[in-house]
Amino acid sequence: MGAGNVGLVYARWGHLPHAPFRVLAYMALRTLDDGDPPRFWGGRESLAVALGRLVPKPEDEQSRRERKAAFEAVKEVTATLRRLGAIEIIEPARPTRNAVYALNLHHRMVGAEPPPLRDSHASLDEPMMGG
Numbered sequence: 001m002g003a004g005n006v007g008l009v010y011a012r013w014g015h016l017p018h019a020p021f022r023v024l025a026y027m028a029l030r031t032l033d034d035g036d037p038p039r040f041w042g043g044r045e046s047l048a049v050a051l052g053r054l055v056p057k058p059e060d061e062q063s064r065r066e067r068k069a070a071f072e073a074v075k076e077v078t079a080t081l082r083r084l085g086a087i088e089i090i091e092p093a094r095p096t097r098n099a100v101y102a103l104n105l106h107h108r109m110v111g112a113e114p115p116p117l118r119d120s121h122a123s124l125d126e127p128m129m130g131g
Helices: 003-013 018-029 044-050 061-084
Strands: 087-091 100-103
Touching: 003 018, 018 044, 018 061, 018 100, 044 061, 061 087
Parallel strands: none
Antiparallel strands: 087 100
16 A cells, blocks of 8 residues: 555655655555555645644644644645645545545646656766756
């Protein structure tokens, strides 16, 4: 489950900033490798954990602020991933149901192409084009 998809995240989306990369790798880990496209529906608390944030139960004002901050961080990162074409919302969240995301790991989403894979025949000592 997901190990092949995580490899694709490293190969095709390794240029992402730290937080979006962490979330995308986590989403990939929780998907089926043979999904076409891979789908994630783990929920925003799960994605907050991927960002290194534990989400407390809303017991007092402090815990409610921490929950809100964690969910805002998730919202910001998922918006970035959507804008860059790494994920797409298939089903929006609704009461008692998590959002369902499709992961763009196989060049299947219209208008969203990850960068091409590096030529596997190129020497590791040769600089990559544009870099």
